[in-house]
Amino acid sequence: MKRKTLALILSGAGAVLLAFLWHAGCGISLFAKVDTQPAGNSHTNAEMQQAVSLVRKDFRRFNGCVMTRLTYDEAQTQEELNGYYAQDPDIDDLIILDSDFTVSKSLSQPELGGAAQHGWKWIVVHTEAEGWKLLGSGLA
Numbered sequence: 001m002k003r004k005t006l007a008l009i010l011s012g013a014g015a016v017l018l019a020f021l022w023h024a025g026c027g028i029s030l031f032a033k034v035d036t037q038p039a040g041n042s043h044t045n046a047e048m049q050q051a052v053s054l055v056r057k058d059f060r061r062f063n064g065c066v067m068t069r070l071t072y073d074e075a076q077t078q079e080e081l082n083g084y085y086a087q088d089p090d091i092d093d094l095i096i097l098d099s100d101f102t103v104s105k106s107l108s109q110p111e112l113g114g115a116a117q118h119g120w121k122w123i124v125v126h127t128e129a130e131g132w133k134l135l136g137s138g139l140a
Helices: 002-026 045-059 074-082
Strands: 033-035 066-072 091-102 117-127 131-139
Touching (some): 045 131, 074 091
Parallel strands (some): 033 066
Antiparallel strands (some): 091 117, 117 131
């Protein structure tokens, strides 16, 4: 009985370690702080979860990077929705997320320069034809 219990504990610990290594290799930290529901948020929880999911999926291409913060920016979202993106008749909603992440010099994209990135913006738009999609990202 004790051997089975020990084997189960070791298997569980191994699974947790593998999950951590997989996430680290995919570029997203298990410990990223996500703040998507500040006071005054004009989007539903489901919309915010969709936007965060799209950002995390795209972030995996940033090899060797670890996201440390991902935050919804209501003020900039409304500013862009009523400004530049108001000119596009296909875009009916918009979510802007702001992030920080660390960059590994040995594994990262060359254009990121091997340092911490602060204020990296992610623009997620909604169209009637396509639903929510990531439009782009970069430094503001």
